Amino acid sequence: MTIYIYTIMDTIKQYVQKNKERFISELIELLKIPSVSADTAYSQDVIDTAEAVKKSLENAGCDFVELCETPGYPIVYGEKIINKELPTILVYGHYDVQPPDPMELWTSPPFEPVIKTTDIHPEGAIFARGACDDKGQMYMHVKAFEYMIQNNCLPCNVKFMIEGEEEIGSKSLSWFVERNQEKLKNDVILISDTGMISNQQPSITTGLRGLSYVEVEVTGPNRDLHSGLYGGAVANPINVLSKMIASLHDENNHITIPGFYDNVAELSLEERAEMAKAPFSLENYKKALNLTDVYGEKGYTTNERNSIRPTLDVNGIWGGYTGEGAKTVIASKAFAKISMRLVPNQDWETITTLFTNHFLSIAPTGVSVKVTPHHGGQGYVTPIDSIGYQAANKAYTETFGVPAIPVRSGGSIPIVALFEKELKSKTILMGFGLDSDAIHSPNEHFGIFNYLKGIETIPLFYNYFVELSK
Numbered sequence: 001m002t003i004y005i006y007t008i009m010d011t012i013k014q015y016v017q018k019n020k021e022r023f024i025s026e027l028i029e030l031l032k033i034p035s036v037s038a039d040t041a042y043s044q045d046v047i048d049t050a051e052a053v054k055k056s057l058e059n060a061g062c063d064f065v066e067l068c069e070t071p072g073y074p075i076v077y078g079e080k081i082i083n084k085e086l087p088t089i090l091v092y093g094h095y096d097v098q099p100p101d102p103m104e105l106w107t108s109p110p111f112e113p114v115i116k117t118t119d120i121h122p123e124g125a126i127f128a129r130g131a132c133d134d135k136g137q138m139y140m141h142v143k144a145f146e147y148m149i150q151n152n153c154l155p156c157n158v159k160f161m162i163e164g165e166e167e168i169g170s171k172s173l174s175w176f177v178e179r180n181q182e183k184l185k186n187d188v189i190l191i192s193d194t195g196m197i198s199n200q201q202p203s204i205t206t207g208l209r210g211l212s213y214v215e216v217e218v219t220g221p222n223r224d225l226h227s228g229l230y231g232g233a234v235a236n237p238i239n240v241l242s243k244m245i246a247s248l249h250d251e252n253n254h255i256t257i258p259g260f261y262d263n264v265a266e267l268s269l270e271e272r273a274e275m276a277k278a279p280f281s282l283e284n285y286k287k288a289l290n291l292t293d294v295y296g297e298k299g300y301t302t303n304e305r306n307s308i309r310p311t312l313d314v315n316g317i318w319g320g321y322t323g324e325g326a327k328t329v330i331a332s333k334a335f336a337k338i339s340m341r342l343v344p345n346q347d348w349e350t351i352t353t354l355f356t357n358h359f360l361s362i363a364p365t366g367v368s369v370k371v372t373p374h375h376g377g378q379g380y381v382t383p384i385d386s387i388g389y390q391a392a393n394k395a396y397t398e399t400f401g402v403p404a405i406p407v408r409s410g411g412s413i414p415i416v417a418l419f420e421k422e423l424k425s426k427t428i429l430m431g432f433g434l435d436s437d438a439i440h441s442p443n444e445h446f447g448i449f450n451y452l453k454g455i456e457t458i459p460l461f462y463n464y465f466v467e468l469s470k
Helices: 002-031 040-060 135-150 171-179 237-246 269-275 282-288 348-361 387-400 415-423 448-469
Strands: 064-068 075-080 088-094 114-116 125-127 157-163 188-191 203-208 210-219 311-319 333-342 368-377 405-408 427-429 445-447
Touching (some): 002 040, 040 075, 040 135, 075 171, 088 415, 157 171, 188 415, 188 448, 210 348, 237 333, 333 348, 348 368, 368 415, 387 448
Parallel strands (some): 188 427
Antiparallel strands (some): 064 075, 125 445, 210 368, 311 333
């Protein structure tokens, strides 16, 4: 059996090296399309990207591919069914990307991909919005599938479901999954929308945080006022909003919303000790972010704060005059966008309600407050004794030479919990990005090494999953 797997590995490496330049150029063309789902100005670009993904699946060897209409952007669905008696792997990814702002911080235009070498990526990295999240990681699966078709070694059935609204809450995906359970029936779901510890040490994400995202609005006077004539006599919405937000954490950075921690799953000391085995340098962490010190909830390490503990952060705040020069006004309104990352057992809708009730309750007289929920999702934990996890670990071990370490991510992929609820399937998160890849930030990038290593590793997962499923 070992000889068989090594033969597959040799064949994969040869195929990847032979087609390396084509794989890179195809991804670059995909990254040029500004598929920003959050901004309607890019609506046609998002649709164009869906068409491009559809074409890539057809070219890779799917027998059936379609653009599935939804209340929002289309979902690209493709399949290759070789034998209904064999297992079926459902690959999920997304073709939409985050807005590129702030544009002035990019060292090269976000939709004009360039390859640059870095200390972490001496073989080069593709700099572009969506390079890692998630076009690059999604496209690894398309090319891995192409390899298996071209070499007649696809060991099972495969289905692709690539959506265009992940960055805005996946509302249409929920609608689609609920209505297409038979179409999407599978034995395991495979996603690459996460990262790994380093290019030397792979890891498998076994836990994701949930999310509650809201927008708040504080209104004072019925119009902007002269700050000299009215200052000190009327409530300033910006001042009020700042105080309200500041009160959401206490001196230990503990969230003060009543009931917020009621259902938080506390990990045992043994589980926390296992997490601590993952390589981590606090000094390197601070250096990479140009920090003098770290920050967070008292009693927890940095890695625990950003993975197994819930958080509340302001993602944007505005109001009044922010243009060049001075304008002495008291703004009529002030706004903020706030996200809460949640851990398993915290229901995002319950948390949204708790936040809303609390925020309204702490509003002082003289202002009115409005809370608008945007989107959210549940947290998720996958067991490490599952066939899917074991197959992924074997695949990583084969290509990297060392076993993967199970880790919990601070990020959220709300649809993972939806998949388990609606499709009754476990999800395996095989990420190949790095924390330093600047996803959601200016200068997002994805290493050439990581991109090609993903293409090499994914076919091994297919083989090991089929082998372990017997």
